[in-house]
Amino acid sequence: MIINHPLLGPRDSAEFVYLGTADLMNRPDPDTATPEDWHDYAYLRDNPAGTHRELWFHDGGDRSILIVTRDTITHEISAVELALKTRAEA
Amino acid sequence: MRYSGLKVIKEALTGHKGWTPAWRDPEPQPRYDIVIIGGGGHGLATAHYLASVYGEHRVAVIEKGWIGGGNVGRNTTIIRSNYLLDGNEPFYEFSLKLWEGLEQDLNYNAMVSQRGVMNLIHSDAQRDAFIRRGNAMILNGADAEYLDLGQVKKEYPFLNFDDARFPIKGGLAQRRGGTVRHDAVAWGYARAADSRGVDIIQNCEVTGFRIKDGKCLGVETSKGFIGAGRVGCAVAGNSSRLMAKAGMRLPIESHVLQAFVTEGLKPVLPGVITFGAGHFYVSQSDKGGLVFGGDIDGYNSYAQRGNLPVVEDVCESGMAIMPMIGRARLLRMWGGIMDMSMDGSPIIDRTHIEGLYFNGGWCYGGFKATPASGYAFAHMLARDEPHHTAAAYRFDRFRTGHMIDEKGMGNQPNLH
Missing domain, CATH: 3.50.50.60 (FAD/NAD(P)-binding domain)
Known part of the structure; x- marks a missing residue:
């Protein structure tokens, strides 16, 4: 798979480390979260067949974390963005 | 009937x-x-x-x-019961015992072949860890046998014992493990x-x-x-x-795991071998093909096919422990979807x-x-x-x- 890095252009997915669903960016608020919230956050996954937003860490490159929107049935990548940018806008 | x-x-x-x-x-x-x-x-x-x-x-x-x-x-x-933890080992040993009686129970030839599974050891630390695992297996009623370098050489003389990075130091064998059709x-x-x-x-x-x-x-x-x-x-x-x-x-996350089989060969590999320094396992089917695999691709997937980086990694692992595998031509490769738990x-x-x-x-x-x-x-x-x-x-x-x-x-x- 080729991941179109927003800063570096097309890169081989083998340069990246896969970190799982982009939902992991929505960490529960430690002041208000219940143990059940933490359980759901840490262990449960939507695991969809189809469009999946996921985190790829550019370990063999600029060490940025990307949010890649990819189809888990065809492996086709439809969007790539910087995770930091997304967080800043949120 | x-x-x-x-x-x-x-x-x-x-x-x-x-x-x-x-x-x-x-x-x-x-x-x-x-x-x-x-x-x-x-x-x-x-x-x-x-x-x-x-x-x-x-x-x-x-x-x-x-x-x-x-x-x-x-x-x-591959069938085996070489697990370490108490939550797992009694279950997998129960499974291996059921495999041993399976064909009589089902009146069906499933070609259960207890040809042995051997995990290779490449360092002193790994030897300690595998002996501990072997002890855990024995405590749970399974069989395990530590093999020193001489014994591994006698059984599998064709392995790459003197590899510069991952020399083979011994093995942990489970004789009752093997393969099933x-x-x-x-x-x-x-x-x-x-x-x-x-x-x-x-x-x-x-x-x-x-x-x-x-x-x-x-x-x-x-x-x-x-x-x-x-x-x-x-x-x-x-x-x-x-x-x-x-x-x-x-x-659960679903991931793709690739597997490979070579053209049919005369008998060259008596049992199942696993690489201790990477993730690679190989056996020879009764039709003669070398059946092998390694790591999952590592990203969520429902496609029953993987990508080339893992193909390369698996084949490199095979070459590292068993250079003769490079002389065999790959016949088929495929992917299956694994429900990976947390x-x-x-x-x-x-x-x-x-x-x-x-x-x-x-x-x-x-x-x-x-x-x-x-x-x-x-x-x-x-x-x-x-x-x-x-x-x-x-x-x-x-x-x-x-x-x-x-x-x-x-x-x-x-x-x-």
């Missing part, structure tokens, strides 16, 4: 006209006591043990395609279950569950509604998709919905578990309590902190 050597000879002399289909092809009845979703190894084994051990005869297995068309037809056929496992269980009255309904896809007041009443299928007292789900590779129809999210261990449990039970999360170790998984799931469905060897495989272990994490990787499914 009972299979025997005498029957084969009789049929050979009479033109093979007396063979009948190994199982019926029934239409679904309106209602069963127990409906099992998934006609793979685990689902069919569950049906067999429900009928033969637990006296349940109004049982159906529902399969969306043809039986044995999923992961039981796509694996590398994977398709025959599905067919054998199907035939045995069918002969005890289990309906195996193929080309029947489950489209939803009928759930009322927190109780599962049956399943909606492409062949209409089928009522059930209890419903068991055993759909490796589709667990999250199926359970989402019951409103559940699972502690601690690398499976789940056999009831759900929060009454009458709905789940079996899944086998990561890439489901084949060797087939008999015990079926047995334990049958126990769960018949008695509504876990089998004593599978008591740790519960949904709530992630809440209570009782993870069964053989590799100590935490909730990172692609590392298990």
Whole structure:
């Protein structure tokens, strides 16, 4: 798979480390979260067949974390963005 | 029909006209006591043990395609019970004991071959860890044998012992491990279950569950509604998709694992070998092909095919321990979907919905578990309590902190 890095252009997915669903960016608020919230956050996954937003860490490159929107049935990548940018806008 | 050597000879002399289909092809009845979703190894084994051990005869297995068309037809056929942790080892040893009696139990030749499994050791630390694992296996009634370098050289003289990075220092052998003809496992269980009255309904896809007041009443299928007292789900590779129809999210990510087979060769590899410094395992099938595999690709996938970086990694691992493998031409490669759980261990449990039970999360170790998984799931469905060897495989272990994490990787499914 080729991941179109927003800063570096097309890169081989083998340069990246896969970190799982982009939902992991929505960490529960430690002041208000219940143990059940933490359980759901840490262990449960939507695991969809189809469009999946996921985190790829550019370990063999600029060490940025990307949010890649990819189809888990065809492996086709439809969007790539910087995770930091997304967080800043949120 | 009972299979025997005498029957084969009789049929050979009479033109093979007396063979009948190994199982019926029934239409679904309106209602069963127990409906099992998934006609793979685990689902069919569950049906067999429900009928033969637990006296349940109004049982159906529902399969969306043809039986044995999923992961039981796509694996590398290895059986072993060389686990470390208490939650796992008694279960896998129970499974290995069931494999040993499987063909007599099913009256079916599954080509169970106890040719031995050997994990190679490449460092002093790894030797300590493997001897500890061997001791844990022995404590749980399994067999394990530490082999020093001389013994490994005697049994496998062709290995790359003096590799500069990963020299081989010894091995941990399990002599009772080996390989099984994977398709025959599905067919054998199907035939045995069918002969005890289990309906195996193929080309029947489950489209939803009928759930009322927190109780599962049956399943909606492409062949209409089928009522059930209890419903068991055993759909490796589709667990999250199926359970989402019951409103559940699972502690599972689905990943693709690739496997490979070379052209047929004369016998060169007596047993199963695993590389201790990378992730690579290889055996030789009875047809002569070298069957091997390595890591999962590492990203969520429902595509039954992988990508080239892992192909390269697996082949490099093979060359590192067994350079002669480079002389064999690759014949086929394929991918299967692994339901990777959050601690690398499976789940056999009831759900929060009454009458709905789940079996899944086998990561890439489901084949060797087939008999015990079926047995334990049958126990769960018949008695509504876990089998004593599978008591740790519960949904709530992630809440209570009782993870069964053989590799100590935490909730990172692609590392298990």
